[in-house]
Amino acid sequence: MRLKFLLRPGWLGLIALVAVFTTLCFTLLAPWQFSRSDEAQARNNAISESFHTPPRPLGEVLPAGRAPDERTEWAQVLLRGQYLPEGETLGWQRTVLGEPAFEVLTPFRLTDGTTVLVNRGFIRPVNGTQAPAYDAPPSGEVTLTARVRTDENDSKQRPLFEHDGHRWAYAVNSGTISQGTGIALQPGYFALNEGQPGVLGALPLPRLESGPYFSYALQWIAFGIMAVIAIGYLIYSELRPGARPAWRDAEAGSEEGAKSEPQPRRKKMSVAEAIAEDERREREEAERREAADAEPSSKT
Structure with a gap:
């Protein structure tokens, strides 16, 4: 059964987390922001209407x-x-x-x-x-x-x-x-209202704006959809024939690296040591070239 891997504890926990998050997005967080947007719009309409209706x-x-x-x-x-x-x-x-x-x-x-x-x-x-x-x-x-x-x-x-x-x-x-x-x-x-008997500092009316609530609601819906798409892609990556998910390769590489013998770290040289090493290599290279040039002449 190809879907048997979904019964592993890690997969079960991930699926449960996505299910809870998506449910909250669609049933609580997004509706809450939609309701706040509706309240702001109703308030704006009531205030606007009051300006055109006599007391x-x-x-x-x-x-x-x-x-x-x-x-x-x-x-x-x-x-x-x-x-x-x-x-x-x-x-x-x-x-x-x-x-x-x-x-x-x-x-x-x-x-x-x-x-x-x-x-x-x-x-x-x-x-x-x-x-x-x-x-x-x-x-x-x-x-x-x-x-x-x-x-x-x-x-x-x-x-x-x-x-x-x-x-x-x-x-x-x-x-x-x-x-x-x-x-x-x-x-x-x-x-x-301003100018009434007994008024002190008349309270200002709220600004007629809807606020960011509607866009917040759409964002929560988008987050819920993205969570479902993400876990769907992970499952698809597991089911592809002959495919090995990149995260498994990385995990395997880390395990192999942990098992392999640690390589000795190369000693860091000073500037003077590095210059001396370069000069030594140049001398060796020059000697090899001289030896190579000398061989044909000796044969003749």
Whole structure:
């Protein structure tokens, strides 16, 4: 049976490795990158569409306190109510425009009695981890234009904490802030647009680009195909009539070299010794030529 060699431990291990790697490429790694590409494209479409759609009342976009999702995120909404500064919380260790920042999160009670979380924008830290003085939100009833955002997730589920006279959150999550402040908040949060009452540094929108995810997905597919082709070629090399794979020749050569007697290493000569050796050879060569020239004359 010509394929019997595939039952050797080395071949079985190689086949198993290629099978696992190829399966991961096709079922996990490539689909993961495709999904990230789809998410980026959906985000870009939602942001682009929001520029051409006028802001709508919150109840039309998220009726009955429904949580935001990929279909409603980035939509512009109108909020009518008043700020609740007693529940204000700062977002810890954020990055805005490539630099450290804090985000100011303030509950906002709507005219219908429900309360949402408004992201008033960012401020730059001072002395490393201290919040600077910043403007308080306006009092009284105001109308805001903001973008819908989904809650962030903190994998460690860390609660709010106190630092430097402020309340802090590790993630912008309405549930966590609701628990820490005792104020019932609707799911999600709302990022203020530029020029709105109470806005600080308005958060910039993400760049409308799909990123490298699609090309990464194609690369993982290519890697999986290349692995299958590579092991197929190795098997073909074993099965060719009269063919001996190069890797076997190299292996055999190394074994023969190991078994053969080691050759004595030639002594390295100095420059003077090398010159003397050349002169000796020249003299011997000249003597042989003289002897060869002398033989015909002696015969005559």
